[in-house]
Amino acid sequence: MTSPETRTLSVAGATLTYDVRPGSGGEAPLFLVGSPMSAAGFVTLASHFTDRTVITYDPRGVDRSPRTDGAAESSPEEHAEDLARIVEAVGVETLDVFASSGGAVNALALVARHPALVRTLVAHEPPIAEALPDREAALRVFADMHETYLRDGLGAGMAKFIAAATHQGEFPEDWADGPAPDPAAFGLPTEDDGARDDALLGQNLRNCTGYEPDFAALRAASTRLVIAAGRESEQEMTARAAVGVAERLGLAPTWFPSHHGGFLGGEFGQEGQPAEFAKTLRSVLDGQH
Template sequence: MTELETYTLAVPGAVLHYDVRRNDASTEPVLLLIGSPMGAAGFVTLAGHFADRTVVTYDPRGAERSKIPGEVAESTPDDHADDLHRLISALDVGPVDVFASSGGAVNALALVARHPEQVRTLVAHEPPASRELPDREVVLAACVDINATYRRSGSGPAMAKFIRLVSHDGPLPAGYADEPAPDPAAFGLPTEDDGSRDDALLGRNMISCNHYRHDFDALRAASTRIVIGVGAASGETLARRAAAAVAERLGITPVTFPGNHIGFAGGEYGQTGEPDAFAATLRSVLAD
């Protein structure tokens, strides 16, 4: 594998930054590692486990180096899917393999529904497809509230609500919206509003990602091999439950990966999962 090379790609409404770790000797498809809003920096450890093939990572629109200046506007999974379509086309390498985490998994499923010819295998790890949950109405209302809190009060109060939501084990109770708001300071978050409103998670993707309606007919008919991943240590948290529901809609059995929602992390953003075991499982899945 060569040293990391960085490129930019102009897409409608944004300029994407992406990185290529090239291995010209490899006969395997290019491996695209994606998240949302997690950018390329979140996949450094995982990329290092696949030095035997070319690996591409990127920063989604609105995140990291692909920041969009100005007023916060919503970014939808269809927007991200079109970005991914253009990125894969720019690589000009034929069908790729994709490992997609969290919101990136939602976006990758949207990509495959539209352009299955571009992806050989998609491993979608814990997509928060909240519309597929039996408690969807409570979950979707919570997502709307998090976005409204962000726009009204800033990142600290909104992120505290987000952490509480994604950490909740099991279906949300009917009275969830009436529970007292969590204290941002309890999570080490700022209590003062700095006035910024450009957060990709809380401002751009919070509603559109969780509210997205997947085209399951298109996904079932796709030529792409789709694998749904769940974390062994994820319990019954929202993303894990949603992933299982997506697998059921597709008529497939989810694959269990070591660790939790960020089991692949090796210290990026201060989070560490079980990256060695996670990468070994991913390699096995891609080889099937």
């Protein structure tokens, strides 16, 4: 696989770092987008698309893309503008986007604002509470998670995040009132180190899960929209939200192999089914799935 060329771009409030891997074919470039996951999470998936130019990036406030405005939180609209600036800097008229998790939320905002930039968007498991039948309960779960992080630190907040992310089915109304999970049970620190700069729990959690997409703009966009979810995560919040988003757009969800991180091939110590995932993604991008 061709080594990526790393570039930087100054935008309002941040300096973005992104990578461009030149492809061997003439197909449209492919932008792989995560949030708060950085470009490091797409190494395996990118290796399956050497025929395309592949772009990856670190979102503002993550790894190589420091914020310059001192803001504590980011919004999907901010991330969408960052994505647009990168597409323009790369110098292509249009491209395809595979976006996962919070990246899928940000990419939906991108299409609503700049549809001409994206030919096809595959939005994989966007955690949008607005699309859930248990919307209010879910929003309380995430608000409690954020408050726990601010009060008690990373371990306590992340333990609640893992418990919620792996919960099967709708959230009970009293979920946030239940006993707090033990961080040690997940191998997380039990002591508060005082830091409050976590990109997930601090910077992106509330605005990402609480985002209300412009469904009218998305339905009117020239972009081909594919809303995807993993077979193994079908009853988890992110996949349930994907189904809800697809319904709001008048689409059927597209089912991918594996789970929320199904494209991972050992990044962050997590394994999905990357070869099968990439095969499905290629089929979807080619309009055959």
